[in-house]
Amino acid sequence: AQTVTQSQPEMSVQEAETVTLSCTYDTSESDYYLFWYKQPPSRQMILVIRQEAYKQQNATENRFSVNFQKAAKSFSLKISDSQLGDAAMYFCAYGGNEKLTFGTGTRLTIIP
Amino acid sequence: GAVVSQHPSWVICKSGTSVKIECRSLDFQATTMFWYRQFPKQSLMLMATSNEGSKATYEQGVEKDKFLINHASLTLSTLTVTSAHPEDSSFYICSASRQGAGEQYFGPGTRLTVT
Numbered sequence: 001a002q003t004v005t006q007s008q009p010e011m012s013v014q015e016a017e018t019v020t021l022s023c024t025y026d027t028s029e030s031d032y033y034l035f036w037y038k039q040p041p042s043r044q045m046i047l048v049i050r051q052e053a054y055k056q057q058n059a060t061e062n063r064f065s066v067n068f069q070k071a072a073k074s075f076s077l078k079i080s081d082s083q084l085g086d087a088a089m090y091f092c093a094y095g096g097n098e099k100l101t102f103g104t105g106t107r108l109t110i111i112p
Numbered sequence: 113g114a115v116v117s118q119h120p121s122w123v124i125c126k127s128g129t130s131v132k133i134e135c136r137s138l139d140f141q142a143t144t145m146f147w148y149r150q151f152p153k154q155s156l157m158l159m160a161t162s163n164e165g166s167k168a169t170y171e172q173g174v175e176k177d178k179f180l181i182n183h184a185s186l187t188l189s190t191l192t193v194t195s196a197h198p199e200d201s202s203f204y205i206c207s208a209s210r211q212g213a214g215e216q217y218f219g220p221g222t223r224l225t226v227t
Binding site: 035042043045050052095099102 | 161203207216
């Protein structure tokens, strides 16, 4: 069974600074997706970024980028120029055969 | 595009009664819908996966007789919590996927409180 581990229950960062959230996963599959989701206080799940495992190039979406290390089964999220609106729970998720397996989440606090 | 709605957003019911939660894909046909449960300050746990016209596939430990899932069309899935008890109080989230999309689209969630 696939597992996703987020070892940082809480992180904080100064506004405008950069923060990296860690995620590791375990799978025997070769083709899969990895995701980072943001869950603000409204609890609506918002897709931040997606990585397809067969693509070597790291995905980027504006201020958000990932460091995908397939051999190490590592998938970290870097948030640049942190903004107050980035404060939320962040979940790393593994997607294979359509099902998603989520990590335990990292609560990100932005310090003004 | 790819909007998923849930209704109701918040429901309170008495212990022993049943409650139905609807999940709709508003602007696409969902080949598969998923139901998750999220306890406070915890992650999402997949309860079941359903395909239109087929019986739902439940995750291990989820009581299929208690959490009835119906996927009647390509845009609607319902979750019925039967004989609800206070321990069923939780946040229920649905998601939907379309063929080839490679991602799930999430509804806003339903907060269930059983008194």
